[in-house]
Structure formats: structure tokens, C-alpha cells
Amino acid sequence: MKSAIEWDQSEKQQVVEFLREVFREHAFIDPDSIEDIFYQSVYLDGETYLASFRDGQTIAVAAMIVEAIERDQIVYFNTCYCAEGEEDSLKRLIVALEQMAIDWGAKLSKVGLRAENRILGDRLLPILAYRPTYRIVQMGKALQEKRSLPPGFHDGIVAVKSLEQYVALHNRAFRNSPNGSEMSLGEAQELFERQEKGETRLGFLIQDKEAVGTYLLSMEKDMLWSDAITINPSHQRKGLGKILVRNIENQAISMADSLHLLVVDANEPAFRLYQGTGFLEEKVYSEWFEKNL
Numbered sequence: 001m002k003s004a005i006e007w008d009q010s011e012k013q014q015v016v017e018f019l020r021e022v023f024r025e026h027a028f029i030d031p032d033s034i035e036d037i038f039y040q041s042v043y044l045d046g047e048t049y050l051a052s053f054r055d056g057q058t059i060a061v062a063a064m065i066v067e068a069i070e071r072d073q074i075v076y077f078n079t080c081y082c083a084e085g086e087e088d089s090l091k092r093l094i095v096a097l098e099q100m101a102i103d104w105g106a107k108l109s110k111v112g113l114r115a116e117n118r119i120l121g122d123r124l125l126p127i128l129a130y131r132p133t134y135r136i137v138q139m140g141k142a143l144q145e146k147r148s149l150p151p152g153f154h155d156g157i158v159a160v161k162s163l164e165q166y167v168a169l170h171n172r173a174f175r176n177s178p179n180g181s182e183m184s185l186g187e188a189q190e191l192f193e194r195q196e197k198g199e200t201r202l203g204f205l206i207q208d209k210e211a212v213g214t215y216l217l218s219m220e221k222d223m224l225w226s227d228a229i230t231i232n233p234s235h236q237r238k239g240l241g242k243i244l245v246r247n248i249e250n251q252a253i254s255m256a257d258s259l260h261l262l263v264v265d266a267n268e269p270a271f272r273l274y275q276g277t278g279f280l281e282e283k284v285y286s287e288w289f290e291k292n293l
Contacts, residue, residue, distance in 0.1 A: 002051060004047070050093045080111060133266070
């Protein structure tokens, strides 16, 4: 077991190749981009990135996101993978990271398993006392003609001067969501740079000159996705969700023939909203487990 700050160059390359194979069929991540993503993660959080090696091969990798520990006392595991039959090696990595998180003040641990890794939900996580909590479901629908918005509503594209407002509104709306989604200004700036290239669209729903909702459209592997769909908490329960979805579809029509999104099934209002606006379940994208530390 070694942390990323201890790996030599050969071991780093072994981990990159291991993860490249893991993510070969991933919906968003291009295997060719794994190396850049990996080195950014290791540079930022080297001691929270662990791996085990045997005979010159990576056999298990585990990493955790620690940003929410100080705010919410929650640690998230976003990378937990092992070679076939190496669950014990992965278990040791997770236990070591859990102890590190406890030392830093975490009280709750959450693990997300995607389709390519779901077997661990049966083999490993119950042994570690994790319990299933919710699923993230992929939904989609075919796009048709544009529909007008009610009077007083219109779309607004995010500009440099409104980027901080976009992030603040997004994070305020997601603060109490089941998956605790949060966007950093750096992440928003990267998305804005992609917007300049025509790869994304960061937008507001505007009502009478006030931003009452946000959304993100992004093209990933030839599929158009919508994310960061929020309604300002001050304007929730006013029926604005359907108007926001209609606005998103209007903007998406010029980009693709269909639109896809991910939703937490425990977020019943959002799940009902998308079902009620014509989105159909396509598959389970990931399952989430948690335990008290």
C-alpha cells in the first residue's frame, strides 16, 4: 500500500493504465483523458490517493474527496477499483483512508459505485458495514420543437461577470440535496472555457430580471447532457421547475436530437419533475452507500 506521493514514475503509469481500462466504457470520461485527470488529482490530493501493486501491476486503487469534511463532516470515495479477486487489497486501502478521514474530522463516509464496479456493493461494502442509500439514475428524452416560455421568463447565458453568481446559486440550491453536489469557481471557469469553444452552455432561467434557476448543457461522447439544474430556494414550490426544463430543452434543440440527465432517486421532487416532463429511465448510473465513522 502506497500513497500517490510515494509512487515512482513507473507506478504512476501503471495506475494510469489500470484506470484507463476501468473507464473504457464510461459515459463521460474519455480513456485518453485519464492521464491528465489522474495527474491533476494526484497533484492536489496525493496523500488521499492510495494504490497497491504486485509483480509490477496495479491491483487496487482507492481515493477520497476531502473538501466536504470541514463543512459537512462527510468524506466521499469517488475511486474504488481492484483487479478480479483483489477485494481484500481494496478493503485495506479503504480502511486506511477511512482512518485518515476520521483523524480529519469526518463522521460519515459515502461510496459511489458505477456500473463497471457494482459488484463491490455485493462483495465488499457490506463487510465494511456500508448500507445502500440511493441510486443515481440516467434519464433521457427525444427533443422536438421549441415551446415558448410564460410571460416574464427568458433564457440567459452565463458571462464572465455572472460566473460567481451562477456558482453561488447552484451551491445554495444543492446544499441540502441527497448527493450534496457542490461546484467550485474553478470548475465553473473550466466549463466556461468550454462554453467559449461551443462545447457547453451555462445558463440561467430569468424571471423579471432575476435569476431564478441554473442549468448546464454539455456534449460528452456525442451525447448531450444537462446538469446543474437548480431553482433558487427562494422561488421553489412555485412551479418553476417545469419552466426551467422547458427552457433547457429549447436551448438543447440546436445542439442535439436528444437530451440526457442524471438524477438521484431519493430526490423525489426532481425525479417526479423529470418523469412529468417526458424523461424516461434509461439505466442506473451509480449506486451510493454510506456508513457512520
